[in-house]
C-alpha cells in the first residue's frame with residue numbers, strides 16, 4: 001500500500017499533533033492545525049512529504065460547560081480502523097529496558113486538488129506490549145513527564161525506525177516543534193563511527209552529517225514552554241541508548257531540553273514569523289534562526305467565498321497569490337457571501353447556546369486556546385465602558401476555546417468569561433460556543449465581522465486564526481504581535497491594538513479603536529458600507545494572498561529542504 005509513496009525519496013515531517021479532519025481528534029490547537037495545513041498544501045503542490053505523528057486514539061478532549069460556566073472534559077476517542085489502514089511493519093523502541101513494539105496506521109490525506117500524502121500514525125496499543133505501554137499513544141498531551149517522554153521516544157525514535165521499515169527513503173527530516181527531537185538520537189546512532197576506527201578523545205557520532213539531514217521549526221517564544229526532562233528520568237527510561245555526555249553537550253547540561261537538542265542538530269532552524277525569529281535569536285544566542293511566516297490552507301474559506309473566487313480568480317486554490325486581485329470583485333457580491341456565512345454562524349450559535357444574534361449588528365469573534373497569555377479577558381477589562389460603547393453602537397460577541405485540562409488558569413478564565421457574559425447579556429448579545437474544533441473555527445472565522453486577538457507581546461509566535469479570517473474577508477483587530485506585525489496595514493487590512501506595552505494601555509487602545517474607528521466604519525452612513533467592504537477586500541487581497549500555506553511550503557522547499 002506504500003508502493004505509490006516509496007518510489008521517490010521524501011521529506012519526513014514529524015509533529016506530535018496533526019489536524020487531519022474534524023472527527024479525528026489528533027490535534028489540540030494551532031500547532032496541529034498548522035501540521036494539517038502543511039500536509040494539505042503538500043498534497044496540492046504534489047511535494048514529496050510523509051507525515052509522522054501519534055495515533056492518539058483517545059484524542060484530546062471534547063469540551064462542554066456546566067451551569068457555572070466551568071469546562072467539562074469528555075473523552076473524544078476515534079477509531080483508526082475507520083479512516084486508515086494498518087501498517088504492515090512493526091518496530092521496537094527501548095523503554096525502561098524493554099523493547100516496546102510500535103505499529104501504526106497509514107492515513108492517506110487526499111487534497112482538494114486530488115493530490116495524496118501519506119500520514120503515518122504510530123500506535124503502541126498492540127497485544128505484544130504490557131498494559132501501560134499500550135496506552136502510550138492513547139492521550140494527546142496527557143499524563144506526566146515520564147508518559148510524555150515515552151511518547152516522544154515513540155514519535156522520534158519509533159517514527160524514524162518505522163519509516164525505514166516501511167521502505168521510505170528520507171532525504172530530510174523536519175521537526176515541527178521540539179517534541180520529535182529524539183529522532184536526532186536515532187540518526188546519531190545510524191551515523192556513528194565504529195569504535196575501532198576512532199582515536200582517543202574523538203567523537204563517535206557524525207554530528208555534521210546528522211545536521212545536514214535535519215530542519216527544525218520552533219513555535220514557542222518562552223523558555224518555560226519548551227519540553228524539558230531530568231537526566232535521571234532520561235537515563236531510567238532510555239538507558240544507554242546514547243552516550244550521556246554527548247547528550248548533555250547537545251541538549252543541556254542540567255536537563256534534556258528538546259528545543260536545544262533540535263537546535264544543535266539542525267542545519268536549518270526557523271521561527272514562524274519575523275518577530276518570533278527575532279525573539280528566538282535573543283533566546284538562543286549563537287544560533288542562526290531564520291523565519292518563515294506561517295500560512296493557512298485555502299480550504300479555510302467558506303463555501304460562498306470559495307465559489308466567488310472560483311468564478312473570478314480561477315486557480316486560486318493552488319495559487320492563492322491570485323487573491324491579490326480580489327479587490328476587483330463587486331462590493332455587493334462580497335457582502336452577500338459574507339452575510340450567508342454570518343447567517344450560518346447565527347444559526348449555529350442559536351442551536352448550541354440558545355442566544356439570538358442580530359444579523360445586521362457587527363459580530364466580534366474571539367476563539368483560541370484559553371490560556372493566560374492569550375488574554376481572552378482583555379476585552380472585558382472594563383464592563384461599564386464596554387456596555388456604554390454598545391449602547392451607542394450595538395455589537396455582539398462570540399467566543400470559543402478549550403483550556404488544557406491541567407491549565408488551571410486557563411480554566412479559570414473560561415469561568416470568568418461566563419461570568420462576564422451573564423453580566424453583559426442584556427446589553428450585548430454574547431455566546432461561548434463549546435468545543436472549539438476545525439468546523440467551529442471555520443464557522444467562526446467566516447461568520448464574524450471582526451476577528452479579535454489580544455495576546456501579551458511577544459508571546460504569540462505567529463497566530464493563524466486571523467489568517468483564516470482574511471480568506472473570508474474578515475479583518476483583524478489585534479495586538480501587534482506574531483503575524484499581525486507583518487499583516488496589519490492600519491485601516492486597510494484591519495487595525496492594530498496597543499503598542500506592545502502594558503495591559504491597561506492595550507485595553508484602552510482596544511476600546512478606543514472599537515468605539516472610534518471600527519464600529520463607526522461598520523455603521524457607515526446609514527447602510528452605506530463601501531468603506532467597510534474596502535477593508536474586507538484589503539484583508540483578502542493583501543493578507544490571504546500572502547499568509548497562505550502554499551507560499552509557506554514553497555519557501556520551506558526553496559530555503560530549507562533544497563538547501
Ligand SMILES: *Cc1c(COP(=O)(O)O)cnc(C)c1O
Nearest residue numbers: 029030368437438441463464465
Ligand atoms: C486555527 C486554529 C487554532 C489556532 O489559532 P491561533 O490564532 O493561532 O490561536 C486553534 N484551534 C483551532 C481549532 C483552529 O482551527
